[in-house]
Amino acid sequence: MTATSRERILAKIRTSLGRNGEDETRRDTVAERLSAHHKGIIPKRGQLSGKDLIDLFCKMAEGVQASVARISSPDEVPAAVSDYLRSKNLSQQVRMGADARLAAMPWKDQPNLEVMQGRAEGSEEAGVSHAFAGIAETGTLVLTSGNDNPTTINFLPEHHIAVVNAADLSGDMEAVWAKVRGKYGEGTMPRTVNLVTGPSRSADIEQTLLLGAHGPRALHVIVVEEG
Amino acid sequence: MEIKSPTFKNNSAEALKDVNLQKALGKVRTGFIEKRAQAADALPEFEDLRDRARDIKDHVLDHLDLYLERYTEKVEAAGGHVHWAETAEDARNQIMEICRRLNARTVTKGKSMITEEIGLNEFFEQNGVTPVETDLGEYIIQLRGEHPSHIIAPAVHVTKDQVEEDFRRAHTQFDPKRNLDEPTTLLGEARAVLRQKYFDADVGITGANFLIAETGTSIIVTNEGNGDLTQTLPKAHIVVASIEKIVPTLEDVSQILRVLARSATGQDMSVYTTFSTGPKRDDDPDGPGEYHVILLDNGRSSMLGSDYQDMLRCIRCGACMNHCPVYHAVGGHAYGWVYPGPMGAVLTPSLIGVDQSGHLPNASTFCGRCEAVCPMRIPLPKMMRHWREREFERNLNSATARYGLGVWAYFAKRPSLYQFMTGLGMRTLGLLGRTKGRFKGLPLAGGWTKYRDLPAPEGKTFQQQWAERQKAKRKEAA
Numbered sequence: 001m002t003a004t005s006r007e008r009i010l011a012k013i014r015t016s017l018g019r020n021g022e023d024e025t026r027r028d029t030v031a032e033r034l035s036a037h038h039k040g041i042i043p044k045r046g047q048l049s050g051k052d053l054i055d056l057f058c059k060m061a062e063g064v065q066a067s068v069a070r071i072s073s074p075d076e077v078p079a080a081v082s083d084y085l086r087s088k089n090l091s092q093q094v095r096m097g098a099d100a101r102l103a104a105m106p107w108k109d110q111p112n113l114e115v116m117q118g119r120a121e122g123s124e125e126a127g128v129s130h131a132f133a134g135i136a137e138t139g140t141l142v143l144t145s146g147n148d149n150p151t152t153i154n155f156l157p158e159h160h161i162a163v164v165n166a167a168d169l170s171g172d173m174e175a176v177w178a179k180v181r182g183k184y185g186e187g188t189m190p191r192t193v194n195l196v197t198g199p200s201r202s203a204d205i206e207q208t209l210l211l212g213a214h215g216p217r218a219l220h221v222i223v224v225e226e227g
Numbered sequence: 228m229e230i231k232s233p234t235f236k237n238n239s240a241e242a243l244k245d246v247n248l249q250k251a252l253g254k255v256r257t258g259f260i261e262k263r264a265q266a267a268d269a270l271p272e273f274e275d276l277r278d279r280a281r282d283i284k285d286h287v288l289d290h291l292d293l294y295l296e297r298y299t300e301k302v303e304a305a306g307g308h309v310h311w312a313e314t315a316e317d318a319r320n321q322i323m324e325i326c327r328r329l330n331a332r333t334v335t336k337g338k339s340m341i342t343e344e345i346g347l348n349e350f351f352e353q354n355g356v357t358p359v360e361t362d363l364g365e366y367i368i369q370l371r372g373e374h375p376s377h378i379i380a381p382a383v384h385v386t387k388d389q390v391e392e393d394f395r396r397a398h399t400q401f402d403p404k405r406n407l408d409e410p411t412t413l414l415g416e417a418r419a420v421l422r423q424k425y426f427d428a429d430v431g432i433t434g435a436n437f438l439i440a441e442t443g444t445s446i447i448v449t450n451e452g453n454g455d456l457t458q459t460l461p462k463a464h465i466v467v468a469s470i471e472k473i474v475p476t477l478e479d480v481s482q483i484l485r486v487l488a489r490s491a492t493g494q495d496m497s498v499y500t501t502f503s504t505g506p507k508r509d510d511d512p513d514g515p516g517e518y519h520v521i522l523l524d525n526g527r528s529s530m531l532g533s534d535y536q537d538m539l540r541c542i543r544c545g546a547c548m549n550h551c552p553v554y555h556a557v558g559g560h561a562y563g564w565v566y567p568g569p570m571g572a573v574l575t576p577s578l579i580g581v582d583q584s585g586h587l588p589n590a591s592t593f594c595g596r597c598e599a600v601c602p603m604r605i606p607l608p609k610m611m612r613h614w615r616e617r618e619f620e621r622n623l624n625s626a627t628a629r630y631g632l633g634v635w636a637y638f639a640k641r642p643s644l645y646q647f648m649t650g651l652g653m654r655t656l657g658l659l660g661r662t663k664g665r666f667k668g669l670p671l672a673g674g675w676t677k678y679r680d681l682p683a684p685e686g687k688t689f690q691q692q693w694a695e696r697q698k699a700k701r702k703e704a705a
Binding site for chain 1: 239251254255258259270271272275278279283288289291292293294295296299301305310311313317322362363364367380381382386387390410411413414415418421422426439441442443444450451453455456460470475476477478479481484485488492494496497498500501502503504505506508509510511512513514522524525528529530531532535581602634657700
């Protein structure tokens, strides 16, 4: 039987390294590394708590041209969404997934606001997602794919509105991975995890920074500070 | 793509004469450098993170076979497919096979240097598949029939006015009298044209900035969001990645991401960092129906354990070329193949042979800025020196260069004669250039004086001055 391309590449790597693939010590080293999740160097910048952590998240998000609204209860989200659409002269219409947290919000209190369920199709002016988490160090949203929050909502609508609970903010990216493992299991990931830091942009024409390349032209973050 | 590295000297001469190119390069010299410096200064842990990033990749390279096995296992567990490609040709054929099976006519592409390396677009065109580049810079150069001149800013050599001309030529569906003065109008037009292409495409192809062994995840880092639309909307997502892109865990990649965007564009984070694991799942309303990874070797396994292993730490940020005086002068196309700048000068000979690309490791002033800013601390100048040695050993230099080195070596091995001759030379040049202070031309130095004057030496050599200072110091001490 001839060797497969996989076997040949692995054999070349082992020859070049002068190593044996069956070497127990090497296998143990790799197994330890994969299960230990060593954190490494965590910048001090994000290591805050309470209001300071929320303040940093908002400051960093605004620093990358996202707009931020801070509200004190999930019940206020529909009104905040409606306000945003009005401020941007957009139609009172949003696309959103089946996220239970979003579904529990009083959308009916906004009689003019039409909520369309499901994935984005490309013609929407605005989409609403619920973020899995937020990273204060860089003002980054963490969005996970699924029926709750379809990935297309993060990219196709002209305006992306993302709701994040203040309780889901962490100082650094590493802390988010512990949460992902907690929800999806060790070594398992949702199909897509989007780390989103500001609205879409490009500097490909003479290095002039322009917003709204292929993804949303604007990113609006609604931070829910409960309790 | 056609290899033009052997004519590097001519390519450079042409580049120096190209008015548009020189205008475009002017912005590289300042913009990238300032932004990187600001971002690095704003993070006190930046230098420690560089060390950490280097150590992570060194560990991976030393255990690459095992991490690749684990990575493959996890991709397959998530319902994806891994295709191992030893050569560029293998990779092209594997991609084509997937496209044929899906009857793909149009393929959208996220920005990817690896698909440049395997010449995928040309191959698609020969086989009746239309590739559509979706990154704005890549789209511009595809319209121009060019290749990227920079690994993260592919159209950095193009001026705004040239983009306008290209759009007027290509987008005939719009009013020819429309106003395209503002860059933002150009961007809007590209957005509108490409939006439909994402929906038309049967297959979406991206590269990968990283592959995570722990979870079988591929990562792309972009600012535009084009890569995400490319991989989310079509029937299949094909990731093309080389074997050294592996990192062990999610935590490890987080460490490297902190130095990547800062070194590349001076951002703390790029806008979109996307982690993809397998195809669309049962409860997914969107996402690709198939997920394939082409794992490409193409010569990299031979770099392991060699003088060039450190080059496999490269994360393609572009900082080395952004800080390189040679790149600033001639731009990326002069290097004649896929990878320009200092990283290209080291990687290209490994991938296509030093006989084809011997000029590249010589296109360096050894100023050391590339190594000073490399987030992965790759000793680029040292490796360029290794290539120069290989070139000399294999007798690949020109007769003039070998003769010149021979003459220099004769004197260098006889220090007192060397010092006498250089002292004489400096005094003579000092006397000759006394009135003007500079030379417009000198015998044997035409290559230098063609583009700038040579300052006249002030009379003493470095070694003479050094000896005098040491003497003065000793006197002071005594």
